[in-house]
Amino acid sequence: MAALRSFASVDRFQAEIASPNPKPGYVLVGDELFLLERARKAVLAQFVPGDLRDFCLHDLDLAETSIFDALDIARTPSLMAPFQVIFIRNLKNLYTRGAKKDEFAAIDAYFRAANPQALILFVADHLRIPADLRRMDYQEKERFDRIRETLGDWCGVVEMGRVDEGDAVRWVIEYAAQQQTNFEQDAARELVDALGADMMLIASEVEKLLLYTLGKGRITLGDVETQVLAAKQRSLYELTDAISRHDRAAALALLHGLLNASDGGEDSAIGHLYMLARTFRQMLIILEKNVRDSRAIWQALWQGFRMPPFAADDLIRQARRYKTRRELTRALRLIARADLELRSSPPDKRLVLERLILDLAAEPKPAPAGFVSGQYAMEI
Template identity: 65%
Template sequence: MPSLRSFAATDRFITEIADPATLRPGYVLIGDEIFLYDRCRRAVLSTLIPPDTRDFSLHDIDLAETSIFEALDRAQTPSLMAPFQVLFLRNLKTLYGRGSKKEEFAAIDTYFRSPNPQALILFVADHLRIPTDLRKMDYQDKERFERIRETLGDWCGIIELARVDESDAIKWVTTTAESRNIRFDPDAARELVDSLGADMMLISSEFEKLLLYVSAPAPAAPNNAVILSGAHSAQPKDPEESNSATALPSFQPPVSTEAPQTPPLARNRVTLGDVETMVLAAKQRSLYELTDAISAKDRPRALLLLHGLLNASDGGEDAAIGHLYMLARTFRQMLIISEKNVRDPRAIWQVLWQGFRMPPFAAEDLIKQARRYKSRRELTRAIRLVARADLELRSSPANKLLVLERLILDLSTEPKPTLYKPSHQFAMEL
């Protein structure tokens, strides 16, 4: 795999621990990129810890439950069961909480002045978020990062687990697939990375699923056209011959004259359609494109996107209720964004609760779509239209496609102003 800038820190770490001459007594894995952390951890286990001694040489310690004094004492004490020890110390933020922590850092300095050569300490600082561009790091995270560097940088190697750049993620997808003899189309790789917000943990999971999908052999078509030879002898010629106890059976087993069919080979190629079919976030992208056309009142594009969404669905029109659910959910999100007057994508996580948030790639687009609606009444009207279409679909209509097309046309049309007519009747919507 070619060297990628986003993987440079982990590549350097893997190279250092492989050579006893460059191995340092401690490292700080700083950042919340889980994919890169797992990459470092797997390298440590495969390089420094044999599988048969892993139970005695690997220690996962939570500093919120175990004091740093006890952890350092365990690292300083040689093990009788394993020649080398590795200690992962989590919750490093407890050392930088309230109080000066002078005794704790004094103990750390004392240990690293004379460390155990048969032990490796790995501090895990996953409470910091390091963006791809360090200039965009949050001010508070930057202060914490500098404090860790000042206190541990003299003794430990600092390994930055920053967010992976989108271009590097795309290259990782294509090159990793090529190493497994599978072609990953560039537009498919770009769609996979973009739809998952360059989250490498999600990308790697969906990547494995896609490779299994395209590398599995396709099911063989059933062969019903079987030509039988000797079929004329399957029925006895003489009725008396069949009643004779000594007559030999004249039935011959059917023999196929066609060559046996072998199952088709796997495609070993991932296309854009495969990503749109298998990855949920890519399906959601098509939905947000549909709501974008609806909010822009672009009726022709909205109808085209609707048909494309139905054609890409496994259930076709039968999945219409699921699409209506996502439409209603999206309009509810836009309603909250409009009511809270959200302008910055980072503020979305404050107004939308866990489980009701959109994918990261859609945050900015959804804010733009919500601002196209002039009032709360327009958004509530859209939600009512979706609810009415949902009721029609659950009533088993003759044509589900017509119901969906009418809904899209209604949503993409400017509401007509209604004159106020006084009435003595009141209705309450539930």
């Protein structure tokens, strides 16, 4: 596949970890899940043999494990595996609530004498990096610079920015060509536009289209319209429509339909939650910027964060059912709580989602007297 600009940072990372002298640590910065997964797979393929995975792969969360304990794991050789890989999520915890001088001193001390048989990967997926870095939010840029200043001396910084729409179209066409299928240019463009250049969704839909057209050797615009657009109309936006109408029975039925139709069943729960969070964030911006028609929505929402064109009017109508920002920020907090619960390996993921949908679709309670809405949380 030809080099794509949006993939360049991850491509360099893959080449570097395959070299004889990779850095002892890297920071994966950005919330583009497709690129994060691509980087993770490259690390596992390079350093984690399948039969030793339980002994050499560590997925840690700074919300549950201190950085001191994480560094101890990296520093201690394993008796069962020759190499250790440590993924450390929730990096934002190092940059909140105090200076964290002891924590950064410990990081500095570790990397001055890093274990050559260990690789640390900090995951900073609380930051959003646009396809065009010049359009990066000022606050996000400050956070990014802070990470560079504190970890950049020791760790490689890998940008997981949003994929440019043009690169997404090229990826679709070239990936299909690798599977001996001609993905027509118009069809690829329609797919990317419909899914808002969301690479995780695009990759999933491309796989489905390849199966749907198996033996034909060609994917046309009609195939995309039949298998992707109609399906999206019947799924996520119907669910958020029922939620915004406070129709709990319909919302629950639509959730079950989504889960039953997903290839991964309950394991697709994280993906559905991600899309719900994205949609409610879009509605929050629509409400705050008082967007009233689809012509204005493309100015309010940036590239890579737009909904499919066919859903614009529906989402504006849904957003306007919420009377205050407080109602939407409550929804985002509920989704964030469900996300944390899902990542804690609950016994029943379906139950977590059902409870979330019932809470989201519940009639809003009146704000207490004297209540003043604070700053909303956008980091889901």
